[in-house]
Amino acid sequence: MDEITARPAGLDGRRRSRAVLLVLLTLFCLAAAGIFWSWRHPVSHAQTELPVLGTVGEFTLTAEDGREVNRSFLQGRITVCQLVCSRCGSPGPLLLSRFAELDQNFNRSSRLQLLSVTIDPQVDQPPVLARLRESYEGSDHWVFLTGDPAEITRFAAGVFGTAPALRGDRLRQAAIDAPVLVLVDEEARIRQRYQGLDQEVVAAILEDVGTLLRNGQTSAKYLSWPGTSGRSSCSCQPTCPWLWPARVARNLPVWLGRPG
Known part of the structure; x- marks a missing residue:
């Protein structure tokens, strides 16, 4: 009798084990299917691309080294612009410090550049700006x-969105009261404006630059994750949409430092 009664208990145990195994196998298949679908159907451009806020118009200005700079200087490069004033007090130094942080990342790629445009041109002549x-x-x-x-x-009104009537002291005051950084893409299109001077602004700019690099002519195959040879630890390609958002700001300097 003991053998007869023990049998069903053994069968029940095996059935439960099979049921658990089947559930785990189903979950694994669903996860694999989800990863494959995400790789084959990345997030749509409508969700990942930055908006186009306008286009930089024609301009002619003079650089700190005396060369002439016009709209063509923006084409083919991703640019971040700011308004500056050498004799203005706070927040001028902090704004320039934030640009210096960006410069440490940008100086590794010929496709990235920074423009600081003075709003005090009578004082900020090329030698002053060079210093x-x-x-x-x-x-x-x-x-x-x-x-x-x-x-x-005209440049400030078109790029930074300042009122065209603002000039001289009024323009300087507006730039001091509400400092703005502007992201311009390789086609001289305005893609984002940022207000504020905290670290989050720098991180947001780096992330958006990563978005432009990813969606632009530079394919992700030219960008490598740190410690890899063009592939991440994920089984997907480096363009896997699950990987980009969290890693852009942290890894951008390393990507730009690697040869194409």
Whole structure:
């Protein structure tokens, strides 16, 4: 009798084990299918691309080294722009410090550059801007611009969204009260404006630059994760949408430092 009664208990145990195994196998298959679907159907451009807020118009300004700079200088490069003033107090130094942080990342790629446009052109002549750039140890990717006051007013209105009527002291005050950084893509299109001077702004800019690099002419195959040879620890390709958002800001300097 003991053998007869013990049998069903053994059968029940095996059935439970098979049921658990079947559930685990089903979950594994669903997870694998989800990863495969995400790889084959990445997040749509409508969700990942930055909006186009406008286009930078024609302009002619003078760099700190005396060369002439116009709209063509923006084409083929991703650019971050700011308004500066050498004699203005806070938050000028902090704004330039944030640009210096970006410069440490940008100076590894010829496709990235920074533009600091003075809003005090009568004082900020090229030699003054050259000394200002030197004081922040700016790389060749960081260019300071000055020029005709009317031209700067037009540039500020078109790129930074300042009121066209703002000029002189009023323009300087507006730039001090509400500092703005502007991201421009390789086709001289305005893609984002950032207000504020905290570290989150720098992180947001780096993340958005990563988005432009990913969606632009530079394919992700030219960007490598740290410690790898073009592939991540994920079984997907480096373009796997699950990997990008969390890693862009942290890994951008390393990607840009690797040869194409």
